[in-house]
Amino acid sequence: MTGPSLPRLAPGSTIGMLGAGQLGRMTALAAARLGYKTHVFAPDAAGSPAAQVSASATVADWNDLGALERFARSVDVVTLEWENVPVATVEHLRRFTGVHPGPNLLSVAQDRIAEKSFVNGLGIATAPWRPANDAGEVARAAAEIGPRCVLKSTRLGYDGKGQARLDEGSDPAAAWSAIGGGKPGVAGIVEGFVTFACEVSVIVARGADGAMVAYPAVENRHKDGILDVTIAPAQVSAATAAEADRIARRIAEALDLVGVLAVEMFVTPDGAVLVNEMAPRPHNSGHWTMDACATCQFEQLVRAVCGLPLGSVERLADAEMTNLIGDDVDRWPDLLAEPGVRLHLYGKAEARPGRKMGHVNRLLPRR
Ligand code: AMP
Numbered sequence: 473m474t475g476p477s478l479p480r481l482a483p484g485s486t487i488g489m490l491g492a493g494q495l496g497r498m499t500a501l502a503a504a505r506l507g508y509k510t511h512v513f514a515p516d517a518a519g520s521p522a523a524q525v526s527a528s529a530t531v532a533d534w535n536d537l538g539a540l541e542r543f544a545r546s547v548d549v550v551t552l553e554w555e556n557v558p559v560a561t562v563e564h565l566r567r568f569t570g571v572h573p574g575p576n577l578l579s580v581a582q583d584r585i586a587e588k589s590f591v592n593g594l595g596i597a598t599a600p601w602r603p604a605n606d607a608g609e610v611a612r613a614a615a616e617i618g619p620r621c622v623l624k625s626t627r628l629g630y631d632g633k634g635q636a637r638l639d640e641g642s643d644p645a646a647a648w649s650a651i652g653g654g655k656p657g658v659a660g661i662v663e664g665f666v667t668f669a670c671e672v673s674v675i676v677a678r679g680a681d682g683a684m685v686a687y688p689a690v691e692n693r694h695k696d697g698i699l700d701v702t703i704a705p706a707q708v709s710a711a712t713a714a715e716a717d718r719i720a721r722r723i724a725e726a727l728d729l730v731g732v733l734a735v736e737m738f739v740t741p742d743g744a745v746l747v748n749e750m751a752p753r754p755h756n757s758g759h760w761t762m763d764a765c766a767t768c769q770f771e772q773l774v775r776a777v778c779g780l781p782l783g784s785v786e787r788l789a790d791a792e793m794t795n796l797i798g799d800d801v802d803r804w805p806d807l808l809a810e811p812g813v814r815l816h817l818y819g820k821a822e823a824r825p826g827r828k829m830g831h832v833n834r835l836l837p838r839r
Pocket residue numbers: 599622629630631632633663664665666667671694697736748749
């Protein structure tokens with residue numbers, strides 16, 4: 473689907489940003505480089521990574537309609553760095569200004585069942601899955617798919633949170649309660665466990681006019697459910713890389729994306745590519761583009777939502793991105809001293825375990 477171009481917003485315009493974490497921060501920095509201002513809106517915006525580098529910040533609840541209207545009227549366009557912003561919030565903002573990506577796309581991306589149904593509807597494979605809303609349904613789903621499977625909450629899971637692994641002999645009731653089953657609003661999905669050769673992701677940027685660019689597939693290695701290292705480009709066959717690229721572009725197009733979308737995929741030992749999940753925003757696995765590509769993922773988001781031409785995704789170097797999680801950040805003096813290392817810190821005051829504090833990019837000669 474190809475839509476009309478967005479009105480071109482000139483430098484000097486203000487981008488509204490829903491969410492105030494590191495992704496918002498790095499988008500605001502890219503926006504500033506092009507002469508745009510950023511206004512952050514989030515309940516936790518005060519002193520946040522994004523607010524530290526933005527022209528203004530609104531601290532208010534997602535359902536504060538008055539604050540949302542004032543925010544929308546003070547900006548020229550709205551985008552987001554967190555896909556779980558309530559859809560009703562985005563619907564309200566849209567009465568006053570453009571919001572990209574929009575509510576339809578968000579409602580798909582906020583729910584693992586909606587996401588997998590959408591992807592399967594395009595003829596794209598995922599792990600086998602079943603909805604499960606009590607311990608009995610978990611047991612039945614595991615019997616059909618399993619026995620090795622993963623129970624996940626359908627909404628609000630990230631970095632491996634809200635997940636429980638099941639295997640022969642596991643207690644479905646324990647898994648169900650481990651993901652918060654029984655609490656109001658918690659629904660579950662059981663997915664077959666994929667014995668993958670590697671995990672890859674592709675980041676696509678798309679404009680309202682249908683123009684689209686995609687970065688090469690990268691390989692992602694996780695530790696304790698959290699992204700640890702991204703290797704760019706992924707060391708997979710040309711056919712696998714092309715298939716991952718095709719899948720990500722197909723999804724972006726079918727969702728009528730305006731902005732940036734990351735699609736995470738499993739590559740099986742026989743070369744099949746299965747979609748795991750997607751995020752309609754800049755993604756941790758795209759941080760390498762900040763130092764290794766002609767245009768980084770954050771600038772692509774700015775370009776897409778401001779109606780500018782998308783930038784070149786040319787890869788100037790290969791790269792390895794390593795996250796600095798929790799106390800890892802204390803290594804900053806050594807990292808600064810290491811030649812060729814690009815250090816990015818997010819301005820977070822407290823280094824809690826599992827918290828993403830920054831990342832480093834190491835550039836490598838192009839293979
Ligand atoms: P997710 O939150 O769905 O991205 O899951 C976090 C990580 O858990 C993934 O990046 C995988 O390493 C692992 N994982 C999630 N789902 C599965 C699955 N169905 N099979 C195997 N590993 C999985």
